[in-house]
């Protein structure tokens with residue numbers, strides 16, 4: 141017998157505010173309508189997006205009320221619920237406090253897992269050991285823009301199962317948008333997630349994933365099919381999903397979705413859910429036009445958007461230096477200095493800057 145085809149149903153519910161009762165009801169409906177498997181007696185790992193431990197109002201992290209509803213739902217269906225994440229610059233012992241997820245774990249008896257302890261290797265990637273010990277992985281992303289990937293949702297959120305700074309090393313190993321995006325799809329395939337529930341009540345637009353602005357969308361989405369979910373979510377945000385290399389790579393290779401027209405949206409139409417005036421990351425179409433080779437890489441680095449530092453805003457915390465595995469950054473004369481030929485345009489520095497002192501923009505050649 142051949143492998144069963146993954147469902148392409150994406151369930152969507154309108155939820156305007158972070159009211160726990162409304163969210164729990166939406167999660168219950170979504171999980172059933174999108175064909176989530178019975179979690180009774182299973183060990184379930186919830187993977188929220190905690191890029192940095194920041195207040196929920198910043199819309200950087202999965203909201204604690206969405207996390208709470210998901211944990212309560214799986215517990216009520218007889219699962220043992222665990223949770224964890226591993227932001228790039230947090231080392232062992234990290235516990236999510238400010239974003240509100242840690243306190244919810246304590247309240248509900250959800251065990252918090254340290255992803256940095258004794259990692260395992262699977263399909264060429266280093267992963268948190270817990271992956272070998274759970275029956276189900278549930279991705280709990282936030283709908284956000286992403287300077288490198290253009291969009292981050294259910295699929296990209298799983299990158300956090302790779303512990304700490306190992307993620308930055310992968311940025312250096314897959315140094316352009318297409319290679320990085322294909323690698324993210326490989327990571328998802330290695331993890332084999334069971335389901336995803338996306339917090340799109342308030343998402344992030346503009347310079348995501350950390351320094352954009354909160355944007356009210358008023359939705360929760362769920363699916364067994366993470367690529368289908370991200371395709372629908374990106375369309376709701378106004379993207380053409382085939383402009384997002386991660387999603388176009390998956391569809392071209394028949395990973396989870398063979399044709400975007402096969403996706404079934406349950407609960408309404410994309411047209412009805414579409415959010416107006418969502419500020420997206422501008423798409424660089426040259427990625428699809430120029431062949432991938434050394435010449436391409438030189439061209440890309442020359443013309444692609446690059447990090448520009450605002451020295452007045454910079455507090456010299458050195459987080460950008462710690463995360464830059466291309467060794468493009470140093471402090472010179474009391475300021476952050478970029479050695480441009482080294483920069484691979486991974487934008488990790490922008491992602492971790494706590495004071496929004498790095499803008500990603502095209503350099504004007506004079």
Ligand code: SF4
Nearest residue numbers: 454455457458460493
């Ligand atoms: S991360 Fe931001 S604030 Fe910290 S040193 Fe770099 S530019 Fe300055």
Ligand code: SF4
Nearest residue numbers: 464483484486487489
């Ligand atoms: S300077 Fe920033 S964008 Fe350039 S390689 Fe380093 S982390 Fe990546």
